[in-house]
Amino acid sequence: MGWSRLPKGSFTGIDWSRPGATDGFDPYLVWAEADHFSGYEEVPGKWLPGVVELREGWSIAAFVALASPQSVCVRKVYTAHAAPAGLRFCSVLAGRAFFREIQPGGRLHEVVKRFEMGLPAGEQSRDPPQPQQSRAREGRAAGPGLLSGKVIGLIDDSLALAHADFLDAAGKPRTAFFWRQDSEGAGRVPASMGYGHELTAADIARAMAANTSHGVCDESGVYIDLGLSTLGKVSPDGRVRFHALDTAQSHGTFVLDLAAGPMPLPSRVANLPPGFDAPASWDEPGDAASKCPVIAVQLDYDTVQDTSGGSMNVGVLDGLLYILSRCDTEAQITVNISFGTLAGPHDGSSVLEAAMDQLVALYDGRLRLVLAAGNGYQSRTHANIPLTAASKPRAPWRRKAALDWQVQPDDRTQSFLELWLPAGAHEVEIEVTPPGRSPLPALRWGESRMWTDGQALPCCALIYPRSVATGENGTCALLALSRTFSFEPGAATAPSGRWRVKLKTRGGDAVVDAYIERDDIVDGASGRPQSCFEDADYAIGAPVDSPADPTLIRRSGSFNSIGTGSRTTSVGATRMTHTSAVPGIPDPRWALYSPRKPDPDRSRPERPGVVKVPRDEAYGDENPVLQGVTGAGTRSGAMVRLRGTSAASPQVTRQLLNASGKR
Template sequence: MNVGVLDALLYILSRCGPDAQLTVNISFGTLAGPHDGSSTLEAAMDQLVELYGGRLQIVLAAGNGYQLRTHANIPLTASRKPVFPWMRKAVLDWQVQPDDQTQSFLELWLPPDAHGVEIEVTPPGHPALPALRFGQSAMWINGAGKPCCALIFPRSVATGENGTCALLALAGTFSFDRAVVTAPSGRWRVKLATRTGNVVIDAYIERDDIVNGSRNGARQSHFEDAAYDLDAVVDRPSNPSLIRRSGSFNSIATGDHTVAVGATRMSHTTALRDIPDPKWARYSPRVPDPDRTRPERSDVVKAPGAEGYGDENPTLEGVTAAGTRSGAVVRLRGTSAASPQVARQLLNASRRR
């Protein structure tokens, strides 16, 4: 996606006059990545905004993954007497779906000083694989001698500047082609520990849903934890679950010079007392961040910088939008519907200057 988005931006810029005021909306995104603005695409977009000296604005959706259980925050410590939420060892249960014809990816983002971290992976129904340390990598070979799982724990990565990323990659769990290698579906267990100091790790499951108009056989995986409150809307700081809604954010929308847009409701009621701020849509990151007291990596972005309507009210999701045929209307929902509204507001404001 990086190349496609950047090519599109460069094409747009090449077709406009030297004095044009440009506002570009990007209603798409991913879930995995550094989330600190240092990814390749984010750095490129920031550079373009800087080069055009205020004539270019880029607006992105903040993401709809707030309730998808695709993010976990793990504060690890080597102390023998850890104080909550810090812990000596952590266990992540990654539920990989059956009938998934696409690969699944789990990224573990660590700070630069995470040299003492160990990662152990246990496939469903199989013994644990040997634990890996900083700078190591390994593959799990099936009975036919084919790799169906790989864990790469490099010292540095090109996909982010702050620290490193350990990548756990799985083959799909199903294929109509018998020659294609598949991985077992079910609960993959990832154990984490550190031998030195305090380390905050963020785990992100990459987006794996079916995009409108495509049939790729994808099925979104997620984390499982008995302590996670499925009935809640936001994270409670006292909840011991490693799975955190806060931090579920579009990973290409955390740049310094781009605008990330969350989704709100046109109307809401303060009678929803179990929700700290009922104006925000359930699926959207929000301001202020309800979990802001939790330990986090440096420069991680968890809250949007702007807001637009994504739902009419708590009962009726989505907003009315124009269809592709004359006089047609459709319902659009999500931060992808909210971000173009903000893009229009920014463009109108730039014209008045």
């Protein structure tokens, strides 16, 4: 049993075994190169997608002008009118030369502050036929077709564009622009983005007209003609168009209906209790949100499937710039993002969160971003570990601690555990013991190794750099595991079972937060069971944390990792009706899966800046028994029930849009 040295990266050319080589980089990039990108569909070709943050004083146009054409490709939208002056974040396609140019002495070393890898799969893995980038800033004059007034933006998965809830009074589509980020379907490649396909309201209207007979629109036919395969299908003989039961609901359709449909939530609730006091977000039918135009972005399905967070940064940031590019300079834009991940710094310093915060600031009140707070409160994916070197530590501080990470069999995706340490925590050692094996040697701050278990590729790596690109405060030690099962011959697999992770500090106090990354997808899928922490002291039946509970596993702190920015609005889920008092539960109105406020665990030591409570709240359940709320199915007239903070956030989106522009 022993660690092996990390290899030289086949794409970046960086020798990751060199002392200090991993410092300041994205640890997921280091792991991807260590296992030859086996966790992704494809090995990168000429380009590797990612998001760049520039240093203060640098513009995107200056960055593009300085970089060599072989080094980086930047989408035109980032130098067009949609990108406000001063924006320092952009998605890029990075070439091999990029990683030489950001090294000390390279032309981009003093320009690029950090680079976070995107998902080298799907559309992002393909080389663009011609780099779609501009080397001079384009004007901001409003062109024909740009939207003004109040606009709702949606970044989600499949959207039922022909649904009656998204038509205006004349029966015309309210979806003014629709951009799907994959390579399928009808439409044009938007020149400003260089990938995906765009539809306008006129395109949608033509497809509806072509599939209307005797005044009735065949919505399945619309989706088949538009190439929306998740919404419309054709029978094997090609004669019958239909939608199967597995497409009766879609996350994007449900979310947009709550944000901008004609029926506010109270109209859908059959039995409101007497004297129920509806909140301000429950506007009357005919509100601004039910009439305003919509700009929708459908994430690449590879992004939806990959909930390790590797693609969320590029897909969401590009989606935001696309939405902004279709609005004029006076539009009031409110965007809902009911997607997210579990791991990350949780202090607003991730690249995507920092980018969203800057966009909101630069738009000076005309842009609002609303995100779901997450549904992982009971998932046992977070642990809080207060460490001290004191000879007689007092609870909850410990001189050393052990986490048991239960990794499931038949997991055909990789698993990740992030250990976030505050600045100055240089004396923390990490020891890993795989299931049924002896402990691997403890690693210290700045050390990174991989473990092959006799296989050609690593089945595990502990990457423990002094600093990381994925957060700005302290550092992150990433424990990355290969899948536990594979049908592919020769694929590296990690042992399933209980992985033990021990931490201790040789000096000073340090609060460490451990986050297991999400390993499911929105609609569920086989072969990706969620891993979790195990502890005999964890009270599974208790829905909230008790400060006196000795377990390291804490519900508090389980939060959407892209929802902790200082200028975005995170939304937790509550119940419409609930028992007035429940023993052991401080506030029973909160849904059990949602983060809540005030934080029941707020007396526990925390890393500086960590966000654990949502900024706002809305309904995710009708009551403790009837969970979820109702929203549109994928066909007109159909209603479905979904629960979660994904249902809560669009209600706040609706409220903010209706209030936008009021001073």
